[in-house]
Amino acid sequence: MAKKPFFTGKTTFRIINILVILALAGAAGYYFKKYDDLKNSTPEKVQQAQTDQYIKEVGKLYSLPKNEKPTVGKVSDKEAIKKQYPVLDQVENGDVLIIYQDSKIALLYRPSTKKLIKVIPVSVSESVKIKVIGKEADRAAVEKALTDSKLEYSKGDPKTALTGITIVDVKGTNAEQAKKLAEIAKGQVGTLPAGEDQPTDVDLVVYVGTVTP
Numbered sequence: 001m002a003k004k005p006f007f008t009g010k011t012t013f014r015i016i017n018i019l020v021i022l023a024l025a026g027a028a029g030y031y032f033k034k035y036d037d038l039k040n041s042t043p044e045k046v047q048q049a050q051t052d053q054y055i056k057e058v059g060k061l062y063s064l065p066k067n068e069k070p071t072v073g074k075v076s077d078k079e080a081i082k083k084q085y086p087v088l089d090q091v092e093n094g095d096v097l098i099i100y101q102d103s104k105i106a107l108l109y110r111p112s113t114k115k116l117i118k119v120i121p122v123s124v125s126e127s128v129k130i131k132v133i134g135k136e137a138d139r140a141a142v143e144k145a146l147t148d149s150k151l152e153y154s155k156g157d158p159k160t161a162l163t164g165i166t167i168v169d170v171k172g173t174n175a176e177q178a179k180k181l182a183e184i185a186k187g188q189v190g191t192l193p194a195g196e197d198q199p200t201d202v203d204l205v206v207y208v209g210t211v212t213p
């Protein structure tokens with residue numbers, strides 16, 4: 001099971017945070033080359049100087065959150081990022097990702113053209129837990145879709161004969177996530193199927209039965 005930036009929740013932020021860490025790994029050479037005239041500066045100060053410059057440039061294009069220090073990373077392998085994180089489909093090597101955790105946004109910025117490429121909503125609220133319920137054979141396609149989308153989920157068997165694919169917002173507080181999950185699972189948001197128990201340990205449930213072509 002895996003994770004992908006689809007959804008709000010710690011899952012989304014955690015993935016973007018990992019992306020930043022990976023990107024930063026290839027950035028040190030750039031910082032030293034650009035700021036090799038700072039003879040008495042430490043790597044940390046050099047990196048902070050570049051980060052401050054990026055934030056200043058982006059601040060001219062977008063109203064950035066105040067009183068919050070963002071996480072900033074420079075992209076060094078665009079193909080790997082595009083493959084793992086489709087939400088960043090326009091990313092190029094040399095782009096900068098700026099994340100404001102408290103304000104729940106991430107910005108993709110291109111220093112070479114001084115353009116803001118994309119603003120990505122990010123939520124760091126409690127993780128959305130997903131469960132897939134259905135017969136093993138019926139669950140296969142949905143589980144593959146979720147796995148391909150890098151989403152974590154648990155699974156279980158149904159108590160009744162299910163039909164179609166129904167996504168249930170168990171707590172009634174994750175409507176947006178339920179809709180996105182329905183798109184991925186190729187199902188519809190609905191109510192708890194008759195005869196099935198109301199789950200208490202998850203937020204979204206995908207009930208999978210026989211799907212009519």
